[in-house]
Amino acid sequence: MYYNICNYHKTGPCRYRDRKGTMSIIIEVNQLSVHFPLSTATVKAVDGVDLAVEERETLAIIGESGSGKSVLGTAILGLFPPTCTVSGTITYEGKDLLCLSEEQLRSVRGLQIAWIPQNPASALNPSMRTGLQVGEPLSRQAGWTRERIHERVLELFAKFRVLPPEERSQAYPDSYSGGMLQRSLVAMGTSASPKVIIADEPTKGVDTLNKESIATAFREVRNQGITLVVITHDLDFARELADRVVVMYNGAVLEISDKERFFERPLHPYSAGLLRSLPENGLVPIPGRATARDGAFTSGCRFRSRCPGAGERCAEEPPLIRARHDDAVRCWNYD
Numbered sequence: 001m002y003y004n005i006c007n008y009h010k011t012g013p014c015r016y017r018d019r020k021g022t023m024s025i026i027i028e029v030n031q032l033s034v035h036f037p038l039s040t041a042t043v044k045a046v047d048g049v050d051l052a053v054e055e056r057e058t059l060a061i062i063g064e065s066g067s068g069k070s071v072l073g074t075a076i077l078g079l080f081p082p083t084c085t086v087s088g089t090i091t092y093e094g095k096d097l098l099c100l101s102e103e104q105l106r107s108v109r110g111l112q113i114a115w116i117p118q119n120p121a122s123a124l125n126p127s128m129r130t131g132l133q134v135g136e137p138l139s140r141q142a143g144w145t146r147e148r149i150h151e152r153v154l155e156l157f158a159k160f161r162v163l164p165p166e167e168r169s170q171a172y173p174d175s176y177s178g179g180m181l182q183r184s185l186v187a188m189g190t191s192a193s194p195k196v197i198i199a200d201e202p203t204k205g206v207d208t209l210n211k212e213s214i215a216t217a218f219r220e221v222r223n224q225g226i227t228l229v230v231i232t233h234d235l236d237f238a239r240e241l242a243d244r245v246v247v248m249y250n251g252a253v254l255e256i257s258d259k260e261r262f263f264e265r266p267l268h269p270y271s272a273g274l275l276r277s278l279p280e281n282g283l284v285p286i287p288g289r290a291t292a293r294d295g296a297f298t299s300g301c302r303f304r305s306r307c308p309g310a311g312e313r314c315a316e317e318p319p320l321i322r323a324r325h326d327d328a329v330r331c332w333n334y335d
C-alpha cells in the first residue's frame with residue numbers, strides 16, 4: 001500500500017517520495033495526531049507529525065519537555081493511553097501498526113521494535129533477578145530454552161559491560177548503578193535482535209562517566225545494523241550518536257536535518273535557540289516558554305510568540321519546507 005507520507009511544501013518535491021525507490025524506510029509516520037481531550041482544553045501532544053525513519057540510521061528526537069517526544073515514541077510501538085484520540089498512520093515495514101490486532105502488535109513490540117523506557121529504575125521489577133528480566137523478550141520466542149536464554153544474557157552483559165555477567169544476572173536491579181541499569185536495558189532491548197530500538201532519554205540523570213558507557217553501548221547497537229531512535233534532551237549525546245536530528249516543539253516537527261549540518265547551522269530559529277543554550281555557546285536561554293497545547297496553535301507557527309524573527313506571515317502555520325539537501329524546516333523564512 002502506498003502512503004503519501006509527507007506534507008513538504010509545494011515548491012520542492014517530496015523528499016521521501018523522491019527517494020522511495022532507492023532507499024529503505026523502515027518506519028513511516030504520516031499525519032499522526034495523538035490528542036488528549038481534557039475538560040478545559042485538548043492537549044495536542046502529537047499534532048500532525050510526518051516522519052520517515054530510514055533503515056539502520058540513528059535518529060535523535062530532541063525538544064523541550066512536553067514537546068511530545070515520548071508520546072510519539074510510544075505511539076510507534078502502538079501504545080496509547082486510554083484517554084487519547086489518535087489519527088494518522090504509522091507503518092512498520094509496510095504494515096499499518098494502528099490496524100494490527102493486539103496479538104499481532106505483541107509480535108512486533110519488543111521483538112521487532114524494542115523500547116527502552118525513560119526511567120530505568122522503574123522499568124525493571126525490583127523483586128526479580130535482573131538476568132531473568134533481560135532475557136524476557138527471548139522467552140517469548142519459540143525454541144529458546146532457559147539455558148540458552150541464560151547464555152545469551154551472559155553474552156549480552158559481557159558486551160554491554162554489565163560485569164561480572166554471572167553475578168550481575170543473579171542480582172536484583174536495586175544493586176545496580178544508574179549507568180549499569182541503563183546498559184542492562186540496552187542489553188534487554190537488543191536481546192531478541194530487533195530491527196528497531198527506540199530509547200527514551202537514555203542518559204537522563206547519569207553522570208559523565210556513565211553517559212560515555214551508555215554511548216558506547218548504543219554505538220555497539222548501531223554497529224549491529226539496528227535502526228535507532230533516541231529521544232533525548234542531551235544535545236551532546238545526539239551529536240555523538242545521531243545521523244539525523246528531529247526537532248519537536250509543541251507536538252509538531254519543526255526541523256529534520258542531517259546531524260552535521262544541524263550542529264553547524266540549524267535551520268529553525270527554535271533549533272538555533274536550543275544550540276545557543278548549550279554551555280559552550282554561552283548558556284543563552286530561549287526567551288519565553290512553550291505555551292499550553294490548546295487551540296491557540298491551530299492557526300499559526302507554534303514558535304512565533306518566542307521567535308525573534310516572527311512576522312505577519314507566521315499567523316499561518318508553515319508546512320515542512322525542504323531547505324537544503326534533504327533537510328526540512330517548518331518556517332516561512334525558507335519559502
Ligand SMILES: Nc1ncnc2c1ncn2[C@@H]1O[C@H](COP(=O)(O)OP(=O)(O)OP(=O)(O)O)[C@@H](O)[C@H]1O
Nearest residue numbers: 036043045064065066067068069070071072081083
Ligand atoms: N496520559 C496523558 N494525559 C494527558 N496529557 C498527557 C498524557 N501523556 C502526555 N500528556 C501530555 O502530552 C504532552 C507531551 O508529553 P510527552 O511526555 O510526550 O513530552 P516529552 O517531550 O516526552 O517531555 P519530557 O522531555 O519531559 O519527557 C505533555 O503536555 C504531557 O503533559
Ligand SMILES: [Mg+2]
Nearest residue numbers: 069070071118
Ligand atoms: Mg518524555
